[in-house]
Amino acid sequence: AQTVTQSQPEMSVQEAETVTLSCTYDTSENNYYLFWYKQPPSRQMILVIRQEAYKQQNATENRFSVNFQKAAKSFSLKISDSQLGDTAMYFCAFYNTDKLIFGTGTRLQVFP
Amino acid sequence: EPEVTQTPSHQVTQMGQEVILRCVPISNHLYFYWYRQILGQKVEFLVSFYNNEISEKSEIFDDQFSVERPDGSNFTLKIRSTKLEDSAMYFCASNDRSSHKETQYFGPGTRLLVL
Numbered sequence: 001a002q003t004v005t006q007s008q009p010e011m012s013v014q015e016a017e018t019v020t021l022s023c024t025y026d027t028s029e030n031n032y033y034l035f036w037y038k039q040p041p042s043r044q045m046i047l048v049i050r051q052e053a054y055k056q057q058n059a060t061e062n063r064f065s066v067n068f069q070k071a072a073k074s075f076s077l078k079i080s081d082s083q084l085g086d087t088a089m090y091f092c093a094f095y096n097t098d099k100l101i102f103g104t105g106t107r108l109q110v111f112p
Numbered sequence: 113e114p115e116v117t118q119t120p121s122h123q124v125t126q127m128g129q130e131v132i133l134r135c136v137p138i139s140n141h142l143y144f145y146w147y148r149q150i151l152g153q154k155v156e157f158l159v160s161f162y163n164n165e166i167s168e169k170s171e172i173f174d175d176q177f178s179v180e181r182p183d184g185s186n187f188t189l190k191i192r193s194t195k196l197e198d199s200a201m202y203f204c205a206s207n208d209r210s211s212h213k214e215t216q217y218f219g220p221g222t223r224l225l226v227l
Binding site for chain 1: 143145147149153154155156157160167168170201203205214215216217218220221223
């Protein structure tokens with residue numbers, strides 16, 4: 001069975017600095033998708049970024065980028081120029097065969 | 113930009129009562145999902161639905177749960193006889209599997225409290 005592990009329950013960063021959130025996963029599949037979702041205090045799930053496993057190039061969306069290491073089964077999220085609005089829970093998720101499997105989340109606090 | 117919507121935003125019910133949570137997926141999406149998140153825990157898959165039938169369900173999705181697409185726009189989750197442990201945030205999601213390649217878009221959630 002696939003599993004997703006986020007080993008950092010909480011992280012903090014100063015505004016304008018860079019922070020990296022870790023995620024590892026376990027699967028025997030070769031083709032799959034990985035996602036980062038943001039959950040602010042409103043508890044809505046907001047898609048941040050996605051990565052297709054067959055693509056070697058790391059995905060980037062504005063200030064958000066990933067470091068995808070397929071062999072190591074690692075999928076970290078880098079947030080550059082952190083903003084106060086980035087304060088939220090961040091969930092890493094693995095997609096295969098019709099469902100998302102989520103990690104336990106990392107609570108990110110951005111300080112002024 | 114099209115969004116997934118869910119109603120109600122909050123629901124309080126007594127243990128043993130039936131609840132129906134409603135979702136309107138993005139209009140051209142064909143694949144629908146329910147997830148739940150117990151407070152302080154991770155998001156868990158409940159069920160996926162395509163072509164008017166369940167594609168996959170988790171062990172959480174027992175006989176107390178059912179899903180339905182009663183018309184061309186709504187997608188509902190029914191809990192027949194609620195238990196205290198059903199208290200959670202319930203998220204609906206949808207995707208079209210064509211242009212966005214397995215990306216699931218989530219609704220704002222329904223916060224269910226069972227007393």
